[in-house]
Amino acid sequence: MKIKTLYYGEIEIKEExxxxxxxxxxGFQDEKRFTLIKLPENSTFQILQSIKTPELSFAITNPYIFYREYEFQLDEGTKEQLGIDHNEDVSVFCIVTLQETIEKSSLNLQAPVVSNMKNNKAKQIILNDKRYKTKHPLYQESEGKVHVSTNEKNR
Structure with a gap:
């Protein structure tokens, strides 16, 4: 099927x-169908693109690349809604707020996107956890150096 996208014009995607x-x-309750578009120039980030609205897309990433200690529990209602039976079927993404430089960009750890990759059901959940904010620095400062975890664990 062909869809129109914000960044790549018209592209072909598979229904699955x-x-x-x-x-x-x-914030977009009528937007129920999205696809992930891999960035050819940067495998760390992807675009979560609305199928219906070309102008609606979000830059996303695997939060464990940047915050390997990131963790949260899914409630039973969310597990049931997404049909989650095994942890290995779950993928977690967080929305990136892009700024003029990547070093000034931030990651929304308070509202991850959780997806069951077996059935392609997804949900953005809001965490009630004071450790996480909507604007965590994408790059953590550590002794004057930028730190990016190489652990690409995806829960």
Whole structure:
């Protein structure tokens, strides 16, 4: 199927690559179907692109690349809604807020996108955890050096 995208114009996607957000995405309740577009120039980031609205897309990434200690528990209702039976079926992404430089960009650890990759059901959940904010620095400062975890664990 062909869709129009914000960054890449019209592209061909496979029906089985569509993620379904049963309740939409917070702030966009009518937007229920998205696809992931890999960036050819940077495998760390992807675009979560609406199938219906070309102008609606989000830069996302695997949060464990940047914060290997990131953790949260899914409630039973979310597990049931997404049909999650095994942890290895789950992928977690976080929305990136891009700034003029990548070093000034931030990551929303308070509202991860959780997806069951076996059935392509997804949901953005809001965590009630004071450790996580909507604007964590994408790159952590550590002794004057930029630190990026190489652990690409995806829960």
């Amino acid at each position: 690559s569509i993620l379904t957000f049963e309740s939409g995405v917070p």
